Amino acid sequence: MTPETTGKRAAARLTRAIALILLVALPSSVLRTSGSARAQGRAADTPVRGGILTQGFQNDLATLDPAIGYDWNNWPAEKMVFDGLLDYNQGTTLEPRLAASMPTVSKDGRTYTFTLRKGVLFQNGRELTSADVAYSINRVLDPKTKSPGSSFFLSIAGAQAMANGKAATASGIKVLSRYVIQFTLTQPDTTFLNVLAMNFAYIVPKEVVAKEGANFGHAPVGTGPFLLKQWIAGQKLVFVRNPHYFYEGLPYLDGVTFLIGLAPEVALLRLESGQLDMLADPIPAADFVSIKNNPKYAGDLVRYVQPETTYLTMNTQIAPFNNVKVRQAVNMAIDKTRVVQLSAGRGVVADQILPPLMPGYDPSYKGYAHDPAAAKKLLAQAGYPNGFSTQLYVLNVDPQPRIAESFQSDLAQIGIKVSIVPLASATLVDQAGTPKKAAMVWSGGEAWLQDFPDPSDFYGPILGCDSAVQGGWNWPFFCDKKLDAMAAHLKVMPDSAARYAGYKTLYSDVMAQAPWVPVINNVAYVMHSPQIHGNATDFTHNVHTFFYERLWKH
């Protein structure tokens, strides 16, 4: 390119920058008009068979292999193709699915015996047997499968030997007969049934996995209510009803189609013009307030408080955050209602570790009140009357940097000078999980979402000593041996009121140590067209998110 043309291109770039600044000042609501007419008439409350649900996704699904998939994108889709021994009803109570009934449990709480339903067929026509269950769980435990969920099954006898490469199968998984399977654990584990209801424990047919190999995730075969008919990578997935599904009456829909590659703004336009039935991704922030306040959409938005907590961590291995008074002072300095505003109202203030829908949540626990004056006093008592300087790591996706600035201004009020370090997702996670690296981390965009509805899930992976290692998710590197022992004891306690009371004590003790500031629990809004019906919990199921088999179209 000649210097002359380089100069011209530079001029064009400058003009482009100026135009961009002017154009961004134009609110998007000015561009929006009424759009096309909407279909009238809401159906009765009884489900109707038929219809195809079309949903828009920005990103392609990674895989439908239940042993590998581990994000909110593929879990609901895996639930379409596969089943597990157990499942959740519309709340958090387990019920039998592929199992004919709930298991019999031995007196010592270590042995679970399941009898399977008879006559359940895989989508290739073969009957499901207990050998398939044993195969599926052993497959997750095999290190060669590279399953991200293998650690959930380590309570099974022989599982650790498999993880260490010393055994080919787990001794604690026994096929007693064609339809009876038995699991023996190394010690009692109250969460074992929750684990068996996870996607990792969905049952796969051995011969199809052997034939497809690494491609099984793109050509899945299960026992579930829908078959995957077609997957054009990066474009669409087409699911159709499984005509031989064992569960009477389900699914209602004839099929589900995912359209991939839709930016949220474009997906919203498609929904409004009737070309889409449901959005998979959140409504874009710029449009959210006007959509929420528009009475036309009132019946098409389902709100739910997500089973997650977004928090600000303080690294207990980096001074002065090794001083509990400093951490408590930070807790008192943070203005959480402003963070809810910065999230466009899509959040509720969090005052404790557990989210509101989690069993064991303590509605009477109040946490640290917002009191900057008291915070400054406490900081002085801790030996920092003039504050100190520190760094805050944050995800570089809006609105997280703006929320970080809010914390920066809160902490400046009590004398703590914070410099913000915005990072891309993979880098943020790596740095936060590196010992003695990140003094403070805002987990916005990387918050802890439950694996299953049991309070133990919010201790081990993010507050336990075992996770305070390189690559772990315990970003405050918090390790209290007494609390670890309490948590281990509670995990194996039989399900009872005493267990949940124990968790209330555990988590209030954690809050007394203040490794975090719990800030908000995210609130999601699922938007769907008026033709799609279901209970609120079918659009926002606690575990499955979109519970496709229970939605219908009319």
Place this chain on the structure above:
Amino acid sequence: MARLSMGVYIARRLLLAVGVIIGVSLITFILAYLVPADPARVYAGSNASAATVASIREQLGLNRPLPVQYLAYVGRALHGDFGTSYKLQTPVLSAIESRFPYTAALAGAGILVELLIGIPIGIISAARPRSWLDRGAMGFAMLGVSAPQFWLGLVLLYTFGYLWPIFPLGLAQSPSSIVLPAITVGLSGGVWYARVLRSAMLETLNADYVRTARAKGLGRLIVILRHALPNAITPIVTQLGLDMAYFLGGIVVVESVFGWPGVGQMAYQAIQNDDIPLIMGTVLFSAIIIVLINIFIDVLYAVLNPRVVHS
């Protein structure tokens, strides 16, 4: 004699190209690993335990020394195996192969739009310099060059996909889906070509031999088309080649806005996810395309001007 020199010239360029590709692969590989991110954690997801992530890291071969990993990669690549994407869980080569036709189609359509906009506007402006037509066209050109592609794409989608639904709202479900993304891709380049063509043609139109032709009585339009245009087209041909190479590498912004299932969108996601095999694959793919097209343009020049070969 000329043919032998041409053959030597091409062979030399191809050899250099191999060196460039190797250099690109080495630099990309090192950079991807220098980024402080753990690919095993990206593979496993946020909720996996540290122990599980460590096991997966071992299984993916990420604990081996960097030179060993690089050589293993090159060895497999020479056999056509570019690894498996951590995030997409598909072989990198098949992921690129399935998406490349879409990028190629959009690149071609974008070039077409550039020419359809650039040449007529450039000719009209040069034919009537400083007229209202000329001023209007150059004003439009300035807007076209300045409009950010993300904004332009959304405005086109909103106007012609939603308000007056003549075209589909994104994706690649029908042949008409390519129109709006092609306009978004080609507009800024097209108006830039119009400006360049106008300048070059006005310069040529003031040359002595053109004045002579006009003095002999040749019509203005014929003079423009037969004399001015061919001389003015050279910088455009060069830029077209570079644009084609750039587009074929993947037009990330436009593909993302329209949900056009091309390579660019996939490459952007790969970088966000530190998906090393996919990053390597898409970068190498882009590099090869750009190098090959550059060789093609240079060979074209050498054919037109044999003195280049001997230099």
